[in-house]
Amino acid sequence: xxxxxxxxxxxxxxxxxxxxxxxxSTSSFLVRTTTQLKATKEDAEKMAxxxxxxxxxxxxxxxxxxxxxxxxxxxGDEDWITEDVPGKVVLDDVTLAQQVTALDQLETKWRKDRLxxxxxxxxxxxxxxxxxxxxxxxxMFFLATGLLTELWTGISLPGQVEEMLRIGxxxxxxx
Numbered sequence: 001x002x003x004x005x006x007x008x009x010x011x012x013x014x015x016x017x018x019x020x021x022x023x024x025s026t027s028s029f030l031v032r033t034t035t036q037l038k039a040t041k042e043d044a045e046k047m048a049x050x051x052x053x054x055x056x057x058x059x060x061x062x063x064x065x066x067x068x069x070x071x072x073x074x075x076g077d078e079d080w081i082t083e084d085v086p087g088k089v090v091l092d093d094v095t096l097a098q099q100v101t102a103l104d105q106l107e108t109k110w111r112k113d114r115l116x117x118x119x120x121x122x123x124x125x126x127x128x129x130x131x132x133x134x135x136x137x138x139x140m141f142f143l144a145t146g147l148l149t150e151l152w153t154g155i156s157l158p159g160q161v162e163e164m165l166r167i168g169x170x171x172x173x174x175x
Contacts, residue, residue: 054062
């Protein structure tokens with residue numbers, strides 16, 4: 001972008017921003033906020049006046065608006081289940097303790113499984129997925145590097161390896 005067109009774009013953006021800010025006045029903001037607060041206080045007072053204590057069901061729970069006895073309505077239906085319905089079953093202390101114990105055992109087992117999986121995922125060496133992934137990435141990187149070097153220098157990949165071994169002093173001592 002040329003310097004002149006960049007300056008023109010900045011000038012247009014700044015003038016548009018100034019017009020937006022100029023149209024927003026602090027006093028109108030305060031008036032709107034004060035009005036909203038007054039309306040909120042009046043609404044709260046109306047709600048407090050119209051508040052009624054909720055009616056309780058036979059089980060001692062608050063009755064929901066529009067709630068009715070579904071068992072009485074559909075009790076005659078052969079597919080309607082009325083016994084052992086979750087949320088309506090009252091358990092004795094022994095059964096409840098057995099369920100809590102079973103759930104604690106499941107929680108412990110699942111926690112161990114999760115921790116073992118996290119440990120296995122964190123391994124970076126050995127025959128694990130993370131190590132194999134890194135090994136493959138390095139191999140592809142250095143293969144691409146070797147091919148580009150061959151393209152630019154004309155020395156083949158085996159020639160490059162030989163040259164690195166000679167530079168490193170691993171071969172060619174007696175020559």
